[in-house]
Amino acid sequence: MSGPELALVVSVFLACAVEAVEALTIVLAVGTTRSWPSSLYGCGAATLALATLIAALGPALTHLPVNTLRLVVGGLLLSFGLQWLRKSVLRASGLKALHDEDAAFASGSAAARAAGERAVAGIDAYAFAVSFKGVLLEGLEVAVIVLTFGANQHRIPLAAAAAGAAIAVVALAGLAARAPLARVPENTMKFAVGVMLTSFGTFWGTQGAGSSWPGDDAALLAIIPGVALASLAMVLWLRRAPLATTAVEEPA
């Protein structure tokens, strides 16, 4: 496996694992309080929708001219990567509360208990809809990451396999724990994903804009640590800067 392929697998696996942990909390909340079959049907339907999206768009993307693909992929990865990095740096510096899976589970469970009963063909409509929407929204960004990373290296099956492996690991861990995976170091994983997305976005965006890197792929060996170190420096800067406000929990 080449360096860029390894980076692809690590990035997609971590991104998918983080989003799967958050989706698992939603599926568990409606499953335990409402109906397990309906919650799992919703989860399965959303996973199928995401897989269909990847299967439908993947081949089309790989037929785009290489520079156009790199420019679009670079721009998208930079947009996503900087959003992930910003949130994780703010959380690491204490300016934003860490995402709390136990609290998300409690609020999801309370909302599920308060919702009215409505069954369609024996399926709890609320449990199905909440589970479907939760998995679809958490998974959409991962689907785009799978498509962009995979298409650019012509390795969509590899990216999809990394995403599938992450889903399997999180699902098995959830099955074993029968509780939200609150001890997963989500912010550290988000930081790592943010660094990878931002680095590859910078690399491919520049190539797509018509410029080449000194050393070609080897330039990533400088870009990735550079982005990571600069981001860590920003955590320190924010911890010391007199800007501190109360940490507020926001949606992940």
Added chain:
Amino acid sequence: MSRLLETARGVWEFVVGDDWITAAGIVAALGLTAVIADTGTVAWWVMPPAVLALLALSLRRAAR
């Protein structure tokens, strides 16, 4: 029409998020890279500092 606008808003929020200034900065930096590269000049040096500056400015805005 309202459904079209809703879809457009969803796509905007998905791609741009809650910081349009950073997204605009990414487009501007990629555009500048393309312009410089088009003249035959080396342009790889544009994006790394631009990206880090965009992140720092975004953090500064969020921390205020």
